[in-house]
Amino acid sequence: MHSARQQTKMNFHPPTEVDRTAILRILNLTSDKLEYAEAELEEWLSEQAHLPHQIDKRVFTAFALFSGKGIEECKKRMDAYFTMRAVFPALFNDRDPTSPIIKESGECVATGMCNGYTPEFSRLYVAKLIKTEPKHFDCNALLRRLLFILDLTLVLDRRTDICLIADCSGLSVKHFLKVSISQARDFMLCVQTVYPIRIRKIIFLNVKPYCKTLLENMILPLLRKKIASRTQIFSDNIDNLEKVVPLHLLPSDMGGTGPGSKEVSDFWMNQLEDNVEWFLTQGSLQANESQRNGTSTLKAPGCNVM
Missing domain, CATH: 3.40.525.10 (CRAL-TRIO lipid binding domain)
Incomplete structure (x- = not known):
């Protein structure tokens, strides 16, 4: 019955400004709070010797959207995001x-x-x-x-x-x-x-x-x-x-x-x-554990970030 109905064509529609506003409201964030979280994450990242520094600005936004739960969780997840690529080579090697x-x-x-x-x-x-x-x-x-x-x-x-x-x-x-x-x-x-x-x-x-x-x-x-x-x-x-x-x-x-x-x-x-090209560059960036000061937030196997 469903297949007989009019089907839509596949495409990707980025969120509109109305969508963005609604999503921020759901996350208990405002544009100002989001920008502040992005800036704080970028400053924190610049101080982490083991993490890559020249990363896609959109990645900051993705993690900053988690700042409604606290900026520290955002930092832990971002650290783990680059760490996991080295920890799980079977999943992240050869990113072509x-x-x-x-x-x-x-x-x-x-x-x-x-x-x-x-x-x-x-x-x-x-x-x-x-x-x-x-x-x-x-x-x-x-x-x-x-x-x-x-x-x-x-x-x-x-x-x-x-x-x-x-x-x-x-x-x-x-x-x-x-x-x-x-x-x-x-x-x-x-x-x-x-x-x-x-x-x-x-x-x-x-x-x-x-x-x-x-x-x-x-x-x-x-x-x-x-x-x-x-x-x-x-x-x-x-x-x-x-x-x-x-x-x-x-x-x-x-x-x-x-x-x-x-x-x-x-x-x-x-x-x-x-x-x-994004995957071969940005998508392949990973942490350098030899430069880490402290303990990794990601410990395999079977661990949580927190």
Whole structure:
């Protein structure tokens, strides 16, 4: 029924001034407070010998948006943001989004950020298998690509929360056997406690009974308690999906009326390629632990930033 409705074309629309004002209000910030936090972060960074100094100004903004919780948390997250790239080489080495392995991942799994905001000013990030044969699935390449997209949208967007939605159609036990739990754990550590984002909810769609068991035993234990409590699992019946996510944002092949998941994925693959120089420079900056004065805020494995 949903696929018969008029679908929108995939694009990225940066927040308008009205959006920016609303987001600041949600975060209990003002433009002046945000600018002050950006300046304080920049001054603090200049005093940290172990951290890179010539960084994208938009990165300051992304972290300063967390200053409603206190500037010290912003500093810890920014420190961890550059530290994690050295701590987790399997996820952050070779940051070339045009590499063959990343392109092959794009042909196997559709993933990316959807058009628009939810009423709570969340962004939707979706994932869905294109090629269902397990031989095509590369867990490491997918996790690296997700981090590419998260880094890029971090500097292009201004948002408060994100919602992660995975369509489990075509997933088999063999797919789960190809998942590296250690890399998945490291990935979730970065997303949950390092990046300046808040995960509002995680939704799994079209989950078969065996898939539900595997999710509950392999993936959910990697989530922080608060995020796990916000996780929802839907079987084949998604009639109540519109109660938890706006269908006009969700891809048409995932129960919504937005651009299809492959169109979303192709759009962000093109964006990654267009920004390859950013990833090879800004996106590859990392901490130099030999220059650190004090203890790292990020201790792997299984730690939190705080």
